[in-house]
Amino acid sequence: MTADSSKNERYNARAAETKWQKAWDERGIYATKNDDPRPKYYVLEMFPYPSGRIHMGHVRNYTMGDVVARFKRAMGNAVLHPMGWDAFGMPAENAAIDRKVHPKEWTYANIAAMKKQLQSMGLSLDWAREVATCDPSYYKHQQKMFLDFTAAGLVKREYRKVNWDPVDNTVLANEQVIDGRGWRSGALVEQRDLYQWVFKISDYAEELLEALDTLDRWPEKVRLMQKNWIGRSEGALVRFMLDAATVPQNLEGQAETELEIFTTRPDTLFGAKFMAIAPDHPLATAAAARDPKLAAFIEECKHLGTSQEAIDTAEKMGFDTGIRAIHPFDSSWKLPFYVANFILMDYGTGAIFGCPAHDQRDLDFVNKYGLGNTPVVCPPNQDPKTFVITDTAYDGDGRMINSRFLDGMTIAEAKEEVVGRLEKATLGNRPVAQRQVNYRLRDWGISRQRYWGCPIPIIHCDKCGVVPVPASDLPVKLPDDVTFDRPGNPLDRHPTWKNVKCPACDGPARRETDTMDTFVDSSWYFARFTDPWNETAPTTPKIANEWMPVDQYIGGIEHAILHLLYSRFFTRAMKKTGHIGMDEPFAGLFTQGMVVHETYRDKAGNWVEPANVTIEGMGESRSAKLTATGEPIEIGSIEKMSKSKKNTVDPDDIIEAYGADTARWFMLSDSPPERDVIWSEEGVQASWRFLQRLWRLIGEVAGVTAPADRPASFGAQALTVRKAAHRALANVSDDIAKLRFNRCVAHIYEFANALSDAIGSAETAPSPDFAWALREAGDILVRLFHPMMPHLAEECWAALGHGTMVATEAWPQIEPELLIETTITLPVQVNGKKRGEVTVARDAGETEIKAAVLALDEVKKALDGKSPKKVIVVPQRIVNVVA
């Protein structure tokens, strides 16, 4: 079968789609006014990176958003449905390096190409609000916000250990390192020390965590992932005195006299066997200065890889400093003090006390160094006298043992007791312990050593230090004349760009040459869409506050942490700096599944593109061959569409062959939207066949002559059609509102089948009431599938003789009385097994139903003359006879 549309009675998708897209555009029906008085609805799909071509994932994403937008418009909302471009980033620079084309040129050419593709999908977007993050008219506001955030204390500059991507030659945030590799390049990440501009997202750790509970229209999964990422743990900071006799005498200045550690298990303090600090802990650095062996050990730790494999296989290693720490509850109890490779400097205080019996890492450590262990928590039903730990630490519940005044307490009681006592105890006028909450969430380092990003509006002056660019000098524009012939940052080696006068002292100074992480760009674009025409400020708060938050945000699960967490932080920062009035940017979030496809390989094992493969046979006898040569092709597993496995299908090809409506319909059918959808040729053809069927069906309805006025009463035939129509209307409305598009599709099929049957049963001249009902059903059907297949819907709407556009039509009104049946068929079970059914009046009483049930032959047979023990009647549902 081909998508040949030359047959005269067939719907010509290509011609119709171009025609209606032009008509919508000319009338500007998708442009949204900010002063629209109707209830607002903001639906947004994650904006694309302008890679050059849209892919099927985009088609799925934007189709879902468009269905929601069109539905809400029909429901009478003022709908904001904008589109833009996440246009800064590495690929543009790679193109510059590989193809000698300027990143700007490459990016804008891609935007133009992709915009055309998106327009061919018939999306109801307000293109007047289009923004590109690489445009100075966008990023100048971002620079202003950087200055505002700095003034508000949300930004800091620090020399810190960073994740360095050796392929992209730039820094990555923690969130951008996946399994020890760069999220984009896939290269093993190295550690480097660099000056970084940092957004203090961790100031909001508690708030970002707590507010997750209020996001009741977000997937549970995403909230959980963010919760784990923020990683809150409650514990205590405890100060240990150091045994002065063991702290070397020859320290410069005052010797350290104490060590502060963080613990979540203060209850296990009597099981302590050692202290340990991170290799890069200041105390370790100080101690290494006078101990070459320790210095060598620390050096060794640094060279241990930071990759996942290295961490998994690395042995616990420690170096005994010779220092002894004093137990906070017993001044005669001295604990050995190690520098250990498994302690992280950037969590807690970079120091711990080790309780080997109840922590696996600590146990591995003592077993290696022969320090022993003392269990202090005894599991329930275990005799404390015989409870020993050998090589598996016990981290479960139980009662305290071997712990002096804690013995017999639960863990919770012991924690409270220990912290309570240590809070009251003092060392040098300060309490020994204080309660503290720690987070796994790190601050967000945004400096990137790249050209194609938003310049950080900062000037470095030898005299004045770090000086912000005055707001009046914004934007700091990227220079166009840059070279990509060498690795590294083109801004840094630009001959003149970085040389400026210091805004403070007028002396010679240098621009910051780092640019911002592109995730900054995407952390506020949703707010910019509310008033992209404002040239003086990022937002017009009054307008932004009317549209925001986004009512329905749709995008991939891969952004569950990165983009969504950054945006939540950014919105709070914008609130603090007066750019917006709310904390949360996205009231509703939907994460769609991927588009997957079969993979194909030739005899040599090379991947082959679906476009070059011909599938033969159906079902089990399916086989594949190379279209050009007939060489047999092996059909492989179904996987995410990717360039590397060449299992991609180009949306352009599909739209060319079948039209956008077919592609849209297929994207919504079958698979629930949150799950992966398998793209298959059979599936597309099924969609295309159905599209043609709808066209024929509406053609038949259009041929029915009906009275203009609604008949006073309806006969049985008419009622059947009307019930089917209004039931479909109720179902589809409910399903779109809940984003259950696969069920919408099924209900539209059902309705089309019912209407088809009704037309088939009609006489050549159907009675006026039936004819009226058929026309009504046709009108409803077209409006129901309009959000999914808007072009076909316009064509059908016109064929039905309406002079309006279906895109501006209101959603049909449900007549609820048509959903209520007068009689009802109840299944009848005997002992939970279905044996028959009874049809009774809808309002039949229990005794009436029981009598009908007991009169059934199947029931009589099953009861075998005996009377039932019990008859359970569930109104409107089922009857169960217990024999």
Added chain:
RNA sequence: GCCCCUGUGGCGGAAUUGGUAGACGCGCCUGACUCAAAAUCAGGUACCGCAAGGUGUGCUGGUUCGAGUCCGGCCAGGGGCACCA
């Protein structure tokens, strides 16, 4: 290792949230139309069985008049986090 999700025909998936398991689509089978093919239309399609009937939602136990749905224990697949004290 820790946390989470999923498991239903040949396939994608429905199931009013404890009430007729398999809606709808794909695929397949039969028939009509056709010289033929495509398209279209009509009918069938969970499994075993000629039938009566029986079995059936990963496995296993339980709660219930009634379990795909709830509870316990396994198994399998997928995802997130991971030397975070």
